[in-house]
Amino acid sequence: MLKRTLTSASSPDGHQLQYVVAKDNTASDVWADSAYRSVRNEKWLADNMLVSQIHLRKLASKPMPQATARTNAKMSSIRARVEHVFAHQKNRYGLFVRTIGLASAEAKLTLANLAYNFDRLIFHERNNAME
Structure with a gap:
């Protein structure tokens, strides 16, 4: 969970x-x-x-x-x-959370996590295609 x-x-x-x-x-x-x-x-x-x-x-x-x-x-x-996940989000996405309200911060972090997971999915799909 x-x-x-x-x-x-x-x-x-x-x-x-x-x-x-x-x-x-x-x-x-x-x-x-x-x-x-x-x-x-x-x-x-x-x-x-x-x-x-x-x-x-x-x-x-x-x-x-x-x-x-x-x-x-x-x-x-x-x-x-x-x-490395956090470093990736900070460096590649320029993630810097400075918002008014926790809901906005949560949305920003959720989108960064989603983008990271899509990047990882693409990485693994490409590696599997090459095998």
Whole structure:
């Protein structure tokens, strides 16, 4: 089941985790950047038998330990497969959401997602035709 939420920029991303993670997904790993790491989110993931693969934060005013940096780098290689979607939308479509009202922002994002999915469909259709 597709889950999403749309909020104003004043709402922290980390507070939206439970609204965007589908508990009925076949995978139990949840990948996210460090904005989603909190005691509340880690507890919610554990309570729902989901495995946190959320980036680790560095301690304030201290250098990041090498082990933490290596762990985050390993997680980044997995997350990069998903993050390219957002980069594609920003670079190719010039996506910049600055609207009055959440409904307008939702429409803009929905159209960008639709366009991206059409691009991917065309890409896969062309590759299948060449085989």
